Amino acid sequence: MEPNQELENLQQQEENELNLGDIIQIVRANWYWFALSVVVCMSAAFVYLQWAPKQYTRTASVLIKDDTKGSGAMSEASAFSDLGMFSMKSSVDNEVLVFQSRQLMQNVVKRLKLDISYTQKRGLRTTELYTQSPVHLEFPDAEPNQQFRLVATAIDEGKVALSDFEADSVDVSDAVTVALNDTVQTPVGRVVVTPTLFYTTAYFGTPVRVTKSDLDETVLHFNRILQVALASKTATIINLTLQDESIQRAEDIVNTLIAIYNEDVINDKNQITVNTSDFINDRLIIIEKELGNVDSHIESFKRENQLTDIVSETGMYLKESSEYSREGLSLENQLTLARYIRSYLVDPSKEAELIPANTGISDSNVESQIGEYNALLLKRDRLVSSSSNRNPVVMSLNSSIQAMKQTIVRSVDNLIVSLNIQIKNVRSREEQNVRRISAVPGQQKQVLSIERQQKIKEELYLYLLNKREENALSQAITESNARIIDPASGSKKPVAPKSMMVMLASLILGCMIPAGVFWMQATMDTKVRTRKDLEGRMTIPFLGEIPSREKKDKNEIVVREGGRDSVSEAFRIVRTNMDFMRVKAKDLKVVMFTSFNPGAGKTFVSMNLAMSFALTKKKVVLVDLDVRKGTLTSHTAGSGKGVTNFLSGKVTDVDEIISRNEFHENLDIIHAGPVPPNPAELLLSDRLETLIAGLKERYDYVILDNVPSGVVADAAIVNRVADLTIYVIRAGLFDRRQLPDLERMYRQEKLRNLCVILNGVNYKRIGYGYGYGYGYGYGYGYGNKE
Known part of the structure; x- marks a missing residue:
């Protein structure tokens, strides 16, 4: 290897070496910069801890009764399974998405009025008052998506000053004084000011910042900080966790979310029974009126014709006729119900409504088709509420619903034809029997006819009363899919900001900043500084x-005889x-x-x-x-x-x-x-x-x-x-x-x-x-x- 190349390699090796002794020497020589950096960073961290709002976590656990997860839990309403009201199963995976739905959180925000917040400046930190605000403000003219701010300051026991109005097109600092429980016109619209239990002298002269936020943004904010997760892969327990700067608000949001979820589930399950109840009540009113008219007709006819009981005279014939009448009555009852169901199906105004079920139609095939149709329609409605009509799944369900409805109409038409044939045959045999009693006075014949109508109306009336009781019972025992295991709870210690972590991070950052600066200087410095270079x-x-x-030494010759410097x-x-x-x-x-x-x-x-x-x-x-x-x-x-x-x-x-x-x-x-x-x-x-x-x-x-x-x-x-x-x-x-x-x-x-x-x-x-x-x-x- 050439001497120059050997020297260059040696230089490169020396430059790449990291000498720990040099690092320690640099730190010792510049310790005050490290100390200053640590003091500044830790001071900044202390100020941040005094400014940052404290965050608290609240968690609730909910058990979802889901047969698909193998929970094996028996429904409390299993004894009423013959009513056909509890055949639907829920999926815990779907319920996790339901808890995260925007619609559910929107109902929570509206119920708790979370789009209006009350804050107070305490030192460097801005504290959320939530339910501890001394005043409660309502904005009758405010739109859901409107945003503005104002400051409410309690003056005395009866007056509050409203000032510092801020909105998109409004910026007014002039104060408006309003009496408690009164309405005042302000730059942001009408404002109603009511006191709370916290309206005391301690808040007199203390400004409270009132912020009206966009409803949609508020919903998105709380949806974003809400965490919904399964407790484990094999369980049907859902954990709902929310982190917020107000403990009470976090608990209220989680508990209210569960309550609204249960309400929606119960309302969804009761939709069929509610429609059935409305149908029965309407029919009872009509039949009750008709039955009264029949009773009055019999009474007037017998009084005018002075008729007595001639059953013994025509006992044998009447017995046979009665059997035909009973059979005809039953068939006519079935025919009436079948015609009503058909008219209900072809009625355009009831296109999106559920078909009344359990009406007593003798054809089990028609009853099962109606049940499947109602279940499919409910499923379609739930999907529409969380998406739109253009969802491919919704469009597919719509096609299935229309096809099933046409099938039901055809089945009912066939049933009507069948009932008409049966009634015709019964009437034919009944007419033969009537001719046998031709000797009976015409008046008695008319009485029999009226009594037959009376019996038809009476049996139908009693039947509908019985069905109404069954329907009310099924509605009363409807239960939710969710059972609260643990309501919203958690530690009273804040989870953020973590003081020790922040201070430790500031200490590390305080050491890293000067170290980085000196490292940059050492990396970028190409000058010879020491013998090692x-x-x-x-x-x-x-x-x-x-x-x-020393700079103060101005002598050119510093070497002295006997000098020890x-x-x-x-x-x-x-x-x-x-x-x-x-x-x-x-x-x-x-x-x-x-x-x-x-x-x-x-x-x-x-x-x-x-x-x-x-x-x-x-x-x-x-x-x-x-x-x-x-x-x-x-x-x-x-x-x-x-x-x-x-x-x-x-x-x-x-x-x-x-x-x-x-x-x-x-x-x-x-x-x-x-x-x-x-x-x-x-x-x-x-x-x-x-x-x-x-x-x-x-x-x-x-x-x-x-x-x-x-x-x-x-x-x-x-x-x-x-x-x-x-x-x-x-x-x-x-x-x-x-x-x-x-x-x-x-x-x-x-x-x-x-x-x-x-x-x-x-x-x-x-x-x-x-x-x-x-x-x-x-x-x-x-x-x-x-």
């Missing part, structure tokens, strides 16, 4: 790292590590400082390293080779003569440009001198080698403060005379993406005996560096602050 990413020797100075110790370490660089240069006297870009702190490092050597009794000269700017010279009280004077030949003696004892007796300085028009040409001259050779004879160390190598060519030109090149990298300024360029420069040996110093490391806040305030400020392409 260099090690493993390059093979250049690393001399050491210089910590950042971190900066002094860092320069001692660098000074010691320089001895290991003698592998490539035995005579390590000339040390050149450069950097990749301005602002790295070369002048600061070179000055303090020179001072560190001077304190060890070494003779050191610090040369300012930044002939373009003279950064080192700007930080000292240098004279006008310097390097440029010597390189240009204006000064021939090296001693003339040396400034002595400015900082220390063992540390001398050579300033840059006047800015030349041709700095690169001067540095290329042989006099630079002469200057360095003369300095090496006089000093133990010659330290060259040079310009950035990545800005101008001066550093590469001067590097020919250096024994050691120290590359200064500024923490927080040098981009890690430039490390491959620096590594390539080292491998190609463009700079002699290259090594690296990391300057401006901040140990208190890992990953962040501080500037020093030094600088280049050239007008020809680069700026620096050192």
Whole structure:
């Protein structure tokens, strides 16, 4: 593998490693941000808990009597199964959908008036008053889908102020005063205000927000929060659960929902018996009137003709005639009922009504067809109520109903024809018997005829009375499919918001926010911050790292004799590590400082390293080779003569440009001198080698403060005379993406005996560096602050 590829792989591996120690160090260095974030998040969570309405849960259990689920429960009305009223079975799966139906919830909302709510502001939380409101408002002119708001404030024992009216086209804040139990005209229509048991002095001056909501939206809201589910797959128990901010309202909704469901089921089952009862009552009124007329006719006829009992005279004939009459009576009764049923079937006004059942028709086939027709019609009506007439199932049922009705009509027609034939035969035999008693006076014959009519009416009347009692009995014992096992109940502790969960979530969020921010900074930050950013990413020797100075320290030389501060110790370490660089240069006297870009702190490092050597009794000269700017010279009280004077030949003696004892007796300085028009040409001259050779004879160390190598060519030109090149990298300024360029420069040996110093490391806040305030400020392409 090539060296560059190996280095890139090493860099990639180092970047992908997650060092737990680094994470802990970052947290410790920035603990106050984590603390602040946790405090803010937990404060926000506390405010949310004080604002959010508390939610309570109420659950009711209902047993559905469903034979299809194998419950095996005997109906209490099984003793009356011969009446044919309890043959229908319910499915618990269908009942779950019925409980979730919009129509059922709409009836609940209307009955409990849930579209009108009463709320009160208590602290940050808005509390639902429901039945605890001091006043009750009615809106006679309001439409079901109308929405508006207003505020009701109890003034005293007899008056209430209505204000802050809000509607789609109304926004009025003026108050309207109304007396209790009175009606007042307001911007939202007439309002009737009545007090409740909670109308006390405690509510005087306390505003109550009254909200009239859209009926349909209210129904959808409560349908959405209602949960209907089977207790288990093998049971027929349904659990109804509702979560609401008012305990009483949740209980009322669930209990009322069950009550309305039971009412609908009972009404549905009683529909057949109700229609039958109406039919019997109508027939009883007619027959009672006819029977009275027959009785009166017999009475008047016998009185006018002075007739007595002549049964003994015609006993034998009358007995036979009686048998024929009884048979004819029964057949005529059947014929009358059959004709009435047919007229009922063909009557267009009764097209959607149930056919009277159990009327006593002797043909069992017709009775069973009527029962099936009524059951199918009821099923169709239930589907229509929950869907529409265009439902494919409804349309199919309509076709079946019409076909069945035609079948019943044909069956009744056949029955009528059969009864007519039978009656004709009976009448024929009866006429033969009547001719046998032709000797009986005509008056007696008429009496018999009238009595026969009387008996017909009387038997029919008694029959209908009996059927009416049976029908009333079946209606009285009708029961619902549902039996309440547990009414709506639950814990008084709120289920939401969960205080511990919210506070725990806020604590976690408070820790995650700064962690995420620091992670983003670490991910997006491409600057060199610490020694770890260099090690493993390059093979250049690393001399050491210089910590950042305090901002209040304005001195350029911070190394002091006997100093125990971190900066002094860092320069001692660098000074010691320089001895290991003698592998490539035995005579390590000339040390050149450069950097990749301005602002790295070369002048600061070179000055303090020179001072560190001077304190060890070494003779050191610090040369300012930044002939373009003279950064080192700007930080000292240098004279006008310097390097440029010597390189240009204006000064021939090296001693003339040396400034002595400015900082220390063992540390001398050579300033840059006047800015030349041709700095690169001067540095290329042989006099630079002469200057360095003369300095090496006089000093133990010659330290060259040079310009950035990545800005101008001066550093590469001067590097020919250096024994050691120290590359200064500024923490927080040098981009890690430039490390491959620096590594390539080292491998190609463009700079002699290259090594690296990391300057401006901040140990208190890992990953962040501080500037020093030094600088280049050239007008020809680069700026620096050192």
